Amino acid sequence: MRRLFRAFLLCIFAALICLCSGCVSEPQKEDEENEETECMFTQDDFLTVKGNALVNQKGETVLLRGVNLGGWLIQECWMTPVAGEDGEWGNLDTIQAFEAAGFTAEQIQTLFETYQNNWITEYDLDIIREAGVNCVRVPFWYRNFMTDEAGTWIEEDLDENPGFEKLDWVIREAGKRGLYVILDMHGCPGGQSMNHCCGTVGRKDLYTSDTCRAAMKKLWLAIAERYKDNPIVAAYDIMNEPQNNNGFQDKPNYLNEWSSEAWNETNGLYREMIAAVRTVDAKHVISVEGIWRVRNLPYPKDEGWTNMLYQLHLYDSTPGFTSLCKDLAIYGAENEVAVYVGEFSNMDGIGICEEYNVNWTTWSYKGGKGEIGDWFWYSAAPTPVVPGETSYEEALQLWGEALRTENGFQANEHVLDTVRAAIGAE
Numbered sequence: 001m002r003r004l005f006r007a008f009l010l011c012i013f014a015a016l017i018c019l020c021s022g023c024v025s026e027p028q029k030e031d032e033e034n035e036e037t038e039c040m041f042t043q044d045d046f047l048t049v050k051g052n053a054l055v056n057q058k059g060e061t062v063l064l065r066g067v068n069l070g071g072w073l074i075q076e077c078w079m080t081p082v083a084g085e086d087g088e089w090g091n092l093d094t095i096q097a098f099e100a101a102g103f104t105a106e107q108i109q110t111l112f113e114t115y116q117n118n119w120i121t122e123y124d125l126d127i128i129r130e131a132g133v134n135c136v137r138v139p140f141w142y143r144n145f146m147t148d149e150a151g152t153w154i155e156e157d158l159d160e161n162p163g164f165e166k167l168d169w170v171i172r173e174a175g176k177r178g179l180y181v182i183l184d185m186h187g188c189p190g191g192q193s194m195n196h197c198c199g200t201v202g203r204k205d206l207y208t209s210d211t212c213r214a215a216m217k218k219l220w221l222a223i224a225e226r227y228k229d230n231p232i233v234a235a236y237d238i239m240n241e242p243q244n245n246n247g248f249q250d251k252p253n254y255l256n257e258w259s260s261e262a263w264n265e266t267n268g269l270y271r272e273m274i275a276a277v278r279t280v281d282a283k284h285v286i287s288v289e290g291i292w293r294v295r296n297l298p299y300p301k302d303e304g305w306t307n308m309l310y311q312l313h314l315y316d317s318t319p320g321f322t323s324l325c326k327d328l329a330i331y332g333a334e335n336e337v338a339v340y341v342g343e344f345s346n347m348d349g350i351g352i353c354e355e356y357n358v359n360w361t362t363w364s365y366k367g368g369k370g371e372i373g374d375w376f377w378y379s380a381a382p383t384p385v386v387p388g389e390t391s392y393e394e395a396l397q398l399w400g401e402a403l404r405t406e407n408g409f410q411a412n413e414h415v416l417d418t419v420r421a422a423i424g425a426e
Helices: 002-021 091-100 105-119 122-130 162-176 210-227 260-280 318-335 348-355 392-398 413-423
Strands: 048-050 053-055 065-068 135-141 180-187 233-237 285-289 308-313 338-343 359-362
Touching: 065 413, 091 105, 105 162, 105 392, 122 162, 135 162, 135 359, 162 180, 162 210, 180 210, 210 233, 210 260, 260 285, 285 338, 308 318, 318 338, 318 348, 348 359, 348 413
Parallel strands: 065 135, 065 359, 135 180, 180 233, 233 285, 285 308, 308 338, 338 359
Antiparallel strands: 048 053
16 A cells, blocks of 8 residues: 555655656647647648659649758757867767766657757647748657667557657647658767767768667667558658768868768668668658758759759858859759759848749747847757756756746747748738
């Protein structure tokens, strides 16, 4: 009896912690009416590439216009409420700092799930829908699904794996709102660049480690198998910003000075991953990134690639953006691939993409380090968690309901007005 009573008290204590911290295990289910809303997509909405355009199964051209859900499933410290030196701290550093502080694996998982359950909710997807766009790009990383670079699943039952639970949720809820989803592997095992945005810093072991490549392939095969018939998924974005900084700290970030050896590594990896995905999913569009220059990528016909979406990220002034976007559109027309600017923060870029019929998603929906120009639709400066110093209970609270957009995040009306004007939304 005493044991039962003690167990009862522990359950009550755990529940109180969760309530005080804003920890809601499944906040997405808070609106029962919305749960019953039917998906707005049918198989007629399944996208494919025809010529240099995305078309649905009715033959209608679809131009993807939208926003990234950056900072949600993979944290970048410059834009999320976690303390770390910009460019010197990645999501893996946060995990390792928690471990060094004595947090258990279960506690760390709970912290990140609490953060994710509050950073993006149905409320945010409603805002995105009301802006008139039709797409969200979802950056994720392998640690949403796996405990290590060897590819060990967090949960072997993929229906209960936290990474797939999150992707299932965002795809389902986006579909209810008429939003396509681009699945972007933002962080690969071992790192695909030296940049913090892939979750690690100063590493690009993916290209030389058979273990890391096998884990990446395992994850893409599981994603492709799970979503191969899903029309809400617009494209698989194989890896974000490969060779960002070229692996050398002294290389300028945005100049086309990458070595041919580096892009031989990258394109070889693309070949391997695309071939793997195509063994289970012959239908979905696949996106590859030349990041700053489309001509870093191989010619699709030389590779036998079809149903492809070639992508750039353009953090450029208006003249540079115009020149590169025009070249991207020309490349698409000449090589029969659809084209896409997956990230940008220069709001002139929306009109430029519209002029050249280039698909686009701005970076990003939300930022948690205060106002930073036109990078975000919504921004605030909540108190950050300091990994290694902030207690577990305090971290739960800081990453709880305070991170919800409706709780103090401010709209960037210039960004929202520019998005609405381009689309014709009121």
